[in-house]
Amino acid sequence: MGNMVEPVKPRIIRGSRGKTFLLLLACPLFFLAGIGTVRSPTGGHVVGWIGIFFSGLSVPFLIRSLIRPHTLTLDDSGFMIDAGPKKVAWQDIKGFHVWRPRNRSKLIGYNFEPGARKDTSLMRINRRLGAEGCLPGGWQFSPDKMVEILNAYRVQALARQAEHARLSGLG
Structure with missing residues (x-):
């Protein structure tokens, strides 16, 4: 143990x-x-x-x-909005960034790692706009602070996953 x-x-x-x-x-x-x-x-x-x-x-x-405010749940495997049908795995994304589509309100954007998701026409359009995926606005923290929190959590979760794989003899 x-x-x-x-x-x-x-x-x-x-x-x-x-x-x-x-x-x-x-x-x-x-x-x-x-x-x-x-x-x-x-x-x-x-x-x-x-x-x-x-x-x-x-x-x-x-x-x-x-x-009932919307929720963003983070755990060691990924994130999910409002217990939605799809969890996004940490290893499937490149990280988070502040995204300002067409100089409008700041949002939290992210891009997928190559091959992590099927490349749909909507994803290609969004990629040209600056983010393949984004979180809704209106969180307790500013978009800049949210990006900081999410990236730090992601790095920590991926490090734990790598350590677990190493100790399990899988990595």
């Missing part, structure tokens, strides 16, 4: 209720702006209806996120 490698302690990072609340407060403003645009004699009706539709559609999702 002296060859046991201690697994990396699981960690759960939750979405920020404060950030969600601010988005929820902004929805009526976008809704009213959409109504104003639709009623405007100068046009912009399509843009107005799009604003009304998306601001109204986002309210139930934001209320759900206020009640």
